[in-house]
Amino acid sequence: MSTHTLSTDRVPFGSRELADAGRLLTAWAAASGRGRVTVTLNLLSGLVFLTNAEIGMTYALNGAGTLEEWVACATCHTDGFSSEVGLNDFGDCALCQTLTP
Numbered sequence: 491m492s493t494h495t496l497s498t499d500r501v502p503f504g505s506r507e508l509a510d511a512g513r514l515l516t517a518w519a520a521a522s523g524r525g526r527v528t529v530t531l532n533l534l535s536g537l538v539f540l541t542n543a544e545i546g547m548t549y550a551l552n553g554a555g556t557l558e559e560w561v562a563c564a565t566c567h568t569d570g571f572s573s574e575v576g577l578n579d580f581g582d583c584a585l586c587q588t589l590t591p
C-alpha cells in the first residue's frame with residue numbers, strides 16, 4: 491500500500507468511512523486495544539483501518555465485522571487480512587511460499 495494513497499485527514503472521510511471508523515474504534519476498545527492508533531483511509535480502495543505505528547500493526551474489520559490484522563507480503567506486497575494472506579515467519583504470502591525453493 492503506497493503511503494501517498496493514504497490519508498489521516500478528516501476531509502476525505504465520507505459518512506460511510508466515518509461509520510467504518512466508528513466501528514473500528516469500538517472493536518478496538520472492545521478488544522482492549524492498547525497504544526495509540528490512527529484512523530487511516532486508503533483513498534484508492536476506500537478501506538478504513540487502524541494503524542499502530544509503535545508496534546507496526548494495521549487492523550481492519552473483516553467480513554464478519556471482527557477486528558483483524560491487515561498484512562502485506564514482504565516479497566510481492568500483496569496485502570489483505572492475515573487469515574487470507576497467510577504470511578509465514580519470513581513475511582511471505584502463501585503464493586510466494588510455493589515459489590520459494
Ligand SMILES: [Zn+2]
Nearest residue numbers: 563566583586
Ligand atoms: Zn507474496
